[in-house]
Amino acid sequence: MLEPYSPLIIVTDSEYRQNKIPEDVIIIKVVSAEEAYWKFVNFYRYQFKIPIVAITGTSGKTTTKEMIKHILSFEKKVTATNLSNNSRTAFLQYLLSIEDDTEAAIIETPVGSPGDISKAGKYFKPTIGIITNIGAHHLNYCKTLEGYIEAKGEMVQVIEPNGTLIINSEDVNTSKIDMTNFRGRIIKVGKHMSCEFRASHIRYNLNGMQFTLHHNMKDYEIFVPGFGEHQVYNALTSIAAVYGMGVTIPMAANHLQSFQQLNKHLQLFEGINHSILIDDTWSLTTTSLKAALQVLNELGKDKKKVAVIGTITDLGSSGYKIHEQAGELIHDIGVDVLITIGEHASIMAEKVMNLGMDIPVYKFKNSTLVPQLLRDIVDNNTIILIKGDMYSKALHELATKLKKPSISSE
Structure with a gap:
């Protein structure tokens, strides 16, 4: 019965009667199973020196994650959370999906309760964090909008030192997050002149949105499938993320044109x-x-x-x-x-x-x-x-x- 799982190792801090365990099962006795678990998680995560992107937000996080995955997949071996299946019970499964040939990982983090992003950070230790926006949601557990903003703000704490945080410069609630102790790089996207990735001339086109992207004194014409100005922000965020992983803006724009709009999303x-x-x-x-x-x-x-x-x-x-x-x-x-x-x-x-x-x-x-x-x-x-x-x-x-x-x- 155990053959599909062979070889099998049990790490436990409980006493086992050896005669109840098959001989081909290895038992490792530890003082604390929880401590051993987290040592394994940390050991496994640090086997990989690759970009790991963690995404949160009230809206747009699944689309943004799928856009980043789509753009990167043309050139890199990518692993990512499956659609919006971001349950905290799947963290270890997603971490173990990172393998020797994986070149980037994109993780959508849940926020059903305070502490969810912090726990995700213990597993994935992201090098790039993204907050798409913050509205009002999950108030049954976060209690108040302020509590929900604070829960989203945990993203600032989990990004690896010298990592990057990408935010929507025009989102009022995101601006309420305390970022004073963040020592990494903050990249703003939006329509304001202060944004490193700025959109202008936004217009509706057949099956999607057209806009001009301004970055480093250069202009690029971008088309993104899917309607709405919010889709422009999703595209800006995605381009900013992949640019930090070595994908040029013209290459990202080219790949973005074939992005498949998600089911039941407008x-x-x-x-x-x-x-x-x-x-x-x-x-x-x-x-x-x-x-x-x-x-x-x-x-x-x-x-x-x-x-x-x-x-x-x-x-x-x-x-x-x-x-x-x-x-x-x-x-x-x-x-x-x-x-x-x-x-x-x-x-x-x-x-x-x-x-x-x-x-x-x-x-x-x-x-x-x-x-x-x-x-x-x-x-x-x-x-x-x-x-x-x-x-x-x-x-x-x-x-x-x-x-x-x-x-x-x-």
Whole structure:
């Protein structure tokens, strides 16, 4: 029964009766199994003198990680966390995926609770750390936005000495992190003149975004698949990271053009009644909601814009307040029809109406009646945004019912 795992070594601080263990199993008795475990982790990690990138953020971390992986994979042997499977229980598995021929590793770190990034740092000891942005999320464990910002800020502490931290210069919450004791290099990306990797002339193009990248007194034209200004920030961050690993900007830009947009990340489909459907049911935070609404407005110029929005999860006692803030976002950015699904999502609808937004607003506890409503109100001059998260089965099923074969490249 043990053959698939042979050779097998048991490291333990417990007493074993030898007659219960097969003869081909080696037992190493130690004083402390936990101490031995961490000695092994440290020993294994330092066998590799390669760039290790650790990424955190409320939105964009999976896309940024996949972009970096995509660009590097043309020239290097790369290992990375699988999509958004960043569970703390998989840290050792991902560390052991680094092998003799691995030339770079890209790790998406979780933040469900304070200490998660610190623990990831004990395993991976990143040479490059990235914070994409910080919104409001996981407040059920981090309790407050300040606690969540502090948890994200653990990234500053885990980067190896003389390492690099890449941040979004325009993200207000990231600027609240105490970086005074950080002795490595800080690289800022964004639109501000102070950014080392700066974007200007941002515009929508067929199937993606076009922008001008300014770096070291030189300009580069960049195309990145996927819609929204947030996608430009993902691209800027990715290019900054790979540039630090020896990839030139023209080479990175060339590879970036073939990046495959991630499933359920603002994907375009033909919808019912020949409408356009945007499936953005991977993640729902106020940060990603703002990005999605901006894309809806840009792609929906001269069209009726319908937003179908689910409940924002993992908010703890801050749920009511955050859903009200989401309602304010909807009011400020604007839609033509609002449909909310879920009890807490109705708080957004109430806020929109209380702010005096004169649009049709529909509130549903579940999605049962939504398909028929949409059939009645949409046509070929309508664009529909379905916005939820990966845990919302109702939103996923609704998007599936409403879509026809993709009309965008993926």
